[in-house]
Amino acid sequence: MAREKLGxxxxxxxxxxxxIGAINIPLSFLAQQETFSSRTMPMALAVxxxxxxxxxxxxxxxxxxxxxxxxxxxxxxxxxxxxxxxLLMIAYGLLMKxxxxxxxxxxxxxxxxxxxxxxxxxxxxxxxxxxxxFLWFIMSLLLGVYIAPGEIFYIMGxx
Amino acid sequence: MFESMxxxxxxxxxxxxxxxNIVMVLFGCFMGSFIGMMPxxxxxxxxxxxxxxxxxxDPTTGMVLLAGVYYGAIFGGSTASxxxxxxxxxxxxxxAIDGYPLARQGKPGKALAIAAYSSFSGGTIGVIxxxxxxxxxxxxxxxxxxxxxxxLMILGxxxxxxxxxxxxxxxxxxxxxxxxxxSTVGTDQTSGTQRFTFGSLELLDGIEFLMxxxxxxxLTEALxxxxxxxxxxxxxxxxxxxxxxLKVTKDEFKLxxxxxxxxxxxxxxxxVLPGAGATLGSFMSYGMERxxxxxxxxxxxxxxxxxGLAAPETGNxxxxxxxxxxxxxxxxxxSGTTAVMLGALVAYGIDPGPxxxxxxxxxxxxxxxxxxxxxxxxxxxxxxxxxxxxRLLAIPRVIMIPAILFFSLMGVYLVTFNSFDIQMMVIFCxxxxxxxxxxxPMAPLLLGFILGxxxxxxxxxxxxxYDNSVSFMWERPLTLGINIATLVVLFFPLIRSSIKGxxxxxxxx
Numbered sequence: 001m002a003r004e005k006l007g008x009x010x011x012x013x014x015x016x017x018x019x020i021g022a023i024n025i026p027l028s029f030l031a032q033q034e035t036f037s038s039r040t041m042p043m044a045l046a047v048x049x050x051x052x053x054x055x056x057x058x059x060x061x062x063x064x065x066x067x068x069x070x071x072x073x074x075x076x077x078x079x080x081x082x083x084x085x086x087l088l089m090i091a092y093g094l095l096m097k098x099x100x101x102x103x104x105x106x107x108x109x110x111x112x113x114x115x116x117x118x119x120x121x122x123x124x125x126x127x128x129x130x131x132x133x134f135l136w137f138i139m140s141l142l143l144g145v146y147i148a149p150g151e152i153f154y155i156m157g158x159x
Numbered sequence: 160m161f162e163s164m165x166x167x168x169x170x171x172x173x174x175x176x177x178x179x180n181i182v183m184v185l186f187g188c189f190m191g192s193f194i195g196m197m198p199x200x201x202x203x204x205x206x207x208x209x210x211x212x213x214x215x216x217d218p219t220t221g222m223v224l225l226a227g228v229y230y231g232a233i234f235g236g237s238t239a240s241x242x243x244x245x246x247x248x249x250x251x252x253x254x255a256i257d258g259y260p261l262a263r264q265g266k267p268g269k270a271l272a273i274a275a276y277s278s279f280s281g282g283t284i285g286v287i288x289x290x291x292x293x294x295x296x297x298x299x300x301x302x303x304x305x306x307x308x309x310x311l312m313i314l315g316x317x318x319x320x321x322x323x324x325x326x327x328x329x330x331x332x333x334x335x336x337x338x339x340x341x342s343t344v345g346t347d348q349t350s351g352t353q354r355f356t357f358g359s360l361e362l363l364d365g366i367e368f369l370m371x372x373x374x375x376x377x378l379t380e381a382l383x384x385x386x387x388x389x390x391x392x393x394x395x396x397x398x399x400x401x402x403x404x405l406k407v408t409k410d411e412f413k414l415x416x417x418x419x420x421x422x423x424x425x426x427x428x429x430x431v432l433p434g435a436g437a438t439l440g441s442f443m444s445y446g447m448e449r450x451x452x453x454x455x456x457x458x459x460x461x462x463x464x465x466x467g468l469a470a471p472e473t474g475n476x477x478x479x480x481x482x483x484x485x486x487x488x489x490x491x492x493x494s495g496t497t498a499v500m501l502g503a504l505v506a507y508g509i510d511p512g513p514x515x516x517x518x519x520x521x522x523x524x525x526x527x528x529x530x531x532x533x534x535x536x537x538x539x540x541x542x543x544x545x546x547x548x549x550r551l552l553a554i555p556r557v558i559m560i561p562a563i564l565f566f567s568l569m570g571v572y573l574v575t576f577n578s579f580d581i582q583m584m585v586i587f588c589x590x591x592x593x594x595x596x597x598x599x600p601m602a603p604l605l606l607g608f609i610l611g612x613x614x615x616x617x618x619x620x621x622x623x624x625y626d627n628s629v630s631f632m633w634e635r636p637l638t639l640g641i642n643i644a645t646l647v648v649l650f651f652p653l654i655r656s657s658i659k660g661x662x663x664x665x666x667x668x
């Protein structure tokens with residue numbers, strides 16, 4: 001299956017789900033009498049999404065870049081490192097609140113360098129720590145942006 | 160009118176030529192060139208990455224900085240195209256066609272210098288035209304009503320899809336619709352109804368524009384570089400360029416002068432069209448130059464022709480400037496990058512549209528005048544710095560990619576201070592990555608997202624004025640005119656293929 005048809009299929013499913021969500025948008029009695037309510041635009045968009053998705057699926061693929069299957073295009077791609085980086089970003093978001101911006105950011109960069117293949121500890125540390133401290137310095141001390149310390153410091157009684 | 164233009168220019172000069180703005184233009188050009196030079200990163204990413212910095216600034220200063228980043232990134236993209244044949248984005252692909260062979264012939268310095276001079280000329284001529292046309296269009300558009308805006312937004316969104324290229328129309332339309340769908344998330348401003356919030360407090364205000372822009376461009380582009388194992392920095396040693404290599408002879412200037420003049424004009428006109436932007440500007444300029452060139456010169460195209468390099472470089476810079484016309488006069492972005500800038504304007508609390516010209520002349524004229532300054536800075540800053548800039552291409556990706564991811568995440572976090580946004584960013588980034596792998600374009604999504612709320616508001620207001628009837632679509636002459644233009648644009652791919660078919664039939668006869 002051409003990769004853009006697969007994309008259209010995903011969009012068709014999304015449009016149907018979005019349309020169901022649009023039908024279920026709660027409306028007051030008065031709003032239900034209006035010609036243009038909060039549901040109108042979402043419902044129109046759901047219909048348009050379904051029409052265009054079906055058109056892409058049914059009509060022949062013209063764009064040569066869209067013809068190969070997803071498997072052909074992604075063959076040999078570096079999925080492992082990409083997934084690790086995605087997981088690293090999720091962990092960064094979760095850890096930020098607890099261990100604070102400085103430590104979370106430094107860990108994020110160091111682990112990121114390591115995932116992409118940097119093995120020299122000196123480069124990893126020198127690439128991450130000064131950059132994070134420099135940014136923290138600019139934001140906190142020069143621009144006066146308050147960056148809250150991690151919750152863990154309050155729990156441990158350090159702050 | 161001439162008097163109002165002069166007074167506007169004076170407003171622009173007095174708001175731009177202050178130390179902070181001069182520093183910001185300089186900083187913007189530098190950062191834009193730097194980010195744009197990174198293979199895989201284009202002006203949209205560059206502008207999106209810089210937006211968090213502008214939130215603490217005055218709107219004029221913020222826009223001046225973003226404008227500097229925009230044309231700096233276009234110029235920076237050319238450097239990567241010429242030196243390592245890795246265009247940062249589509250607008251600089253045409254530059255690589257002749258720029259890279261020229262670099263391989265041992266003239267990388269000359270190629271970069273010609274690109275710099277052409278960019279400067281295209282940008283400056285574009286700004287002069289912008290100064291002439293934008294106020295005139297802004298004056299005309301003061302009579303626009305909500306319904307005209309709604310029609311104009313439909314025109315803008317349709318145009319983006321129509322210029323999407325062979326087989327791209329449906330996909331671009333679908334992505335525009337997805338962007339519009341995402342814009343409906345949150346509390347409906349008119350009725351107070353919650354839509355698609357799933358009970359989440361964080362979604363009550365809707366999806367943050369900056370977060371979406373960063374997720375769909377900066378994060379996705381960086382992850383695509385990892386995914387594709389893009390190792391395109393092995394073709395030329397950027398350290399080999401010296402100052403003496405940058406010399407361009409008088410004869411070479413004479414050779415490219417007519418090319419620059421024609422491409423500036425064409426690029427600007429193409430840039431003004433909603434949705435066309437720098438990519439079409441560069442390709443059309445290149446194609447036109449090849450057709451106009453004498454036969455012996457035509458044979459050099461693709462093998463390192465100076466005219467072949469000057470044309471797209473001039474065209475993309477003039478088109479980038481031209482794309483500011485619909486943004487500043489109608490509040491309708493002509494390209495993905497100007498869509499991001501429109502989002503920034505809204506975030507600064509400025510209502511984009513023809514009122515911008517009247518209510519905030521310092522922003523309107525400040526951006527225009529900053530472009531003069533930016534073009535001069537780009538030339539005097541970038542030309543001598545080319546050898547050093549080129550060395551930045553040697554920064555290992557192992558360091559560069561995590562840094563881009565970090566700056567993107569940090570940029571959003573330091574604006575919202577909500578770690579939930581980081582999780583949302585990752586979700587959008589994964590979705591965008593999947594869609595990109597399925598050959599779906601992202602710029603129309605962003606355009607749809609930014610225009611979605613404005614479109615719904617204007618339609619709702621229009622319906623209230625016209626007693627819930629959509630007859631304004633054909634009864635009001637101005638709206639009808641815009642709708643006819645939309646139909647022409649909508650059938651543009653069909654018209655284009657019919658004309659092509661006609662020509663090929665004639666050729667066969």
